[in-house]
Amino acid sequence: MSMYPLLWAIEHAPVRDAEERVILITLVSKGDFDGNNCWRSYPTIAKFAKLDVKTVGRHVRELERRGVLRRDSTPPPRAYLNISADRRPVRWEVMIPASFWSEVQLQEINEQRAERGRLPITRENRPDLAPAPPKKTRSDKGTKRPERTKAAREARKAAAQGDAPASGTPAGAPGERGDSKSPRSGGNGGTLSPLAGGLIVPSRGDSESPNLPSRPSDVPSSSSYSSVTDVAPSARADAVTKEEEGTASPKNEEQAMHAAHKVLDDAVSTWQGHRAPTAAERRTLALRVAEALAEGATPWAVQYVLTRDLERTRTRNAVAVVMHRTVQPEWWREAHVPLQPTTAPKPPWCGACSESTRLTENAEGKVVRCKDCHPNPHTREEDDALAVDEHQANEAPGRVPAEAASVRSQPCAEHGHAPRNPDTGECSRCAMAAGAAKFKTPTAKKPQALTA
Numbered sequence: 140m141s142m143y144p145l146l147w148a149i150e151h152a153p154v155r156d157a158e159e160r161v162i163l164i165t166l167v168s169k170g171d172f173d174g175n176n177c178w179r180s181y182p183t184i185a186k187f188a189k190l191d192v193k194t195v196g197r198h199v200r201e202l203e204r205r206g207v208l209r210r211d212s213t214p215p216p217r218a219y220l221n222i223s224a225d226r227r228p229v230r231w232e233v234m235i236p237a238s239f240w241s242e243v244q245l246q247e248i249n250e251q252r253a254e255r256g257r258l259p260i261t262r263e264n265r266p267d268l269a270p271a272p273p274k275k276t277r278s279d280k281g282t283k284r285p286e287r288t289k290a291a292r293e294a295r296k297a298a299a300q301g302d303a304p305a306s307g308t309p310a311g312a313p314g315e316r317g318d319s320k321s322p323r324s325g326g327n328g329g330t331l332s333p334l335a336g337g338l339i340v341p342s343r344g345d346s347e348s349p350n351l352p353s354r355p356s357d358v359p360s361s362s363s364y365s366s367v368t369d370v371a372p373s374a375r376a377d378a379v380t381k382e383e384e385g386t387a388s389p390k391n392e393e394q395a396m397h398a399a400h401k402v403l404d405d406a407v408s409t410w411q412g413h414r415a416p417t418a419a420e421r422r423t424l425a426l427r428v429a430e431a432l433a434e435g436a437t438p439w440a441v442q443y444v445l446t447r448d449l450e451r452t453r454t455r456n457a458v459a460v461v462m463h464r465t466v467q468p469e470w471w472r473e474a475h476v477p478l479q480p481t482t483a484p485k486p487p488w489c490g491a492c493s494e495s496t497r498l499t500e501n502a503e504g505k506v507v508r509c510k511d512c513h514p515n516p517h518t519r520e521e522d523d524a525l526a527v528d529e530h531q532a533n534e535a536p537g538r539v540p541a542e543a544a545s546v547r548s549q550p551c552a553e554h555g556h557a558p559r560n561p562d563t564g565e566c567s568r569c570a571m572a573a574g575a576a577k578f579k580t581p582t583a584k585k586p587q588a589l590t591a
Contacts, residue, residue, distance in 0.1 A: 141172035143244070147235050153207065153271040159198050161188045163207070167233050173248050173260065174233035175211050178219060181228070199231075206268060209234055213257055237265040399429035402438050406445035413449065413457035420458055427465040436471040444471055486512045 144167040154160045165187045170177035181199070185192045202208045211230040219230065237245060237260050249259035258264065285291055403424055407415055416424060424445075431441050444464055449457045464470055485497065492499035492509035499509045508515065 143172065143240065144170060144174050144233060144235055147239055148233070151239060153205075153268050155201075155271040156274050158188070158190060158194065159202060159271075162190075162195060162198050163202065163233070166208075166231060170231075170233060173252055173257075174235045175213055175257070176216055176219070176230055177208075177211070177233055178228050178230040180226075203231075205271070206234055208232070213255075234265060234268065236267045237262045238267055395429045395433065396425060398438075399425045399432060402428055402432075402441055403445070406442050409446050410449055410457045412451040416458045420462065424461065424465060427470075431465075431471045434469075434471075440471050485514055488512050 145164065148160070148163045148167045152160065152163050154163060162184055165184050166177040166179060167174065169179055181192050181195045184190075184199075185195045188195065190198075199208065203210075208231045211232040213232075215230060219227065240248065240260075245260060252259060403421070428441055428445075432438070445461055448454070449460065454460050488494050488497075489509060489511040492512065497509045497513040498506050501507050
């Protein structure tokens with residue numbers, strides 16, 4: 140795309156309205172430097188121009204009729220041929236006049252057109268375009284509208300204050316009241332229409348008032364507009380206590396939902412490789428988490444259920460799995476929920492090692508754990524030895540006995556390797572040699588058949 144065709148379409152193209160201009164800009168933005176190979180389908184143009192497809196087609200045909208567009212007859216590019224024949228749009232040539240370019244620009248453009256096998260642009264094949272016809276005006280433009288004048292507005296305002304229509308106003312004019320208008324009262328200018336919102340407030344009297352002014356009621360009124368000073372203090376306190384017991388405080392509900400959202404966010408942040416829940420799914424999960432916390436569940440137990448076995452190798456959709464888990468009754472009461480990890484307190488610092496890491500140097504200069512104040516003073520080798528001793532102490536029946544373990548620790552007598560079979564003492568090389576000897580046993584050869 141070149142900027143010259145786009146500049147011509149924005150500032151110099153003879154278009155009749157804004158719709159034709161935006162359609163022309165959409166076409167030349169995907170064309171060549173000289174206005175050729177401008178092809179886009181009507182739905183695509185309508186998408187970018189924010190117009191209807193039929194409106195785009197009507198404007199394109201009008202531009203073709205006026206000579207602004209012409210069907211391109213040059214060889215099509217490869218990208219155009221890659222489109223299936225039944226879906227190829229029309230290739231247009233935007234008829235940019237030769238007078239739009241300077242002599243130097245026109246010479247460069249003609250050189251590039253010659254390289255592509257196109258004829259040069261001249262004033263004969265690209266003449267100046269005629270101005271666009273004027274835009275159609277409204278059919279009622281210039282017609283006087285007496286109902287919009289200041290005098291008509293004042294007459295309607297005066298008529299609105301009385302029953303009779305304004306003088307000089309014909310029947311059916313805006314000054315006359317119809318059946319759809321609200322009825323009027325006697326003559327004071329008021330109206331019998333109900334208040335906004337459909338609320339009808341009757342006048343207060345002794346027979347309509349729920350609380351008589353002379354004697355306060357024992358039962359407080361449920362209306363928010365009832366007077367507080369007319370109710371006895373004891374009844375007022377009882378009503379407040381019952382209301383607090385019957386309904387939850389909005390502040391407490393807000394705090395519970397905030398805690399549920401925090402637990403849910405912490406759980407979702409660990410879902411590696413899975414999508415986050417949508418807004419509707421998030422609201423559902425937050426309500427379930429809030430109910431679980433209200434029933435006595437700990438945040439650690441809830442978060443464990445929301446994050447258990449959700450690796451990408453185990454499940455494809457973490458949201459579906461969690462939604463299925465939390466729909467079960469008392470889903471947070473799982474027997475295998477681990478205890479919340481706690482950090483054991485460190486022993487008192489001995490003063491000879493590092494206080495933060497509890498590491499020190501031994502006689503060989505290696506960094507080791509302090510034997511006096513480290514939480515786990517044993518080294519890795521010592522831990523392995525303790526694990527082996529514990530395994531041998533708790534060895535189940537049917538395992539390799541202790542004498543077999545001693546044979547296993549001795550090397551092979553022939554090759555010096557660790558034995559493979561503790562019963563025979565053979566190593567892996569001995570077993571391979573025995574297997575290979577079986578295949579070296581000589582066998583009688585079959586006599587070959589004589590050929591003529």
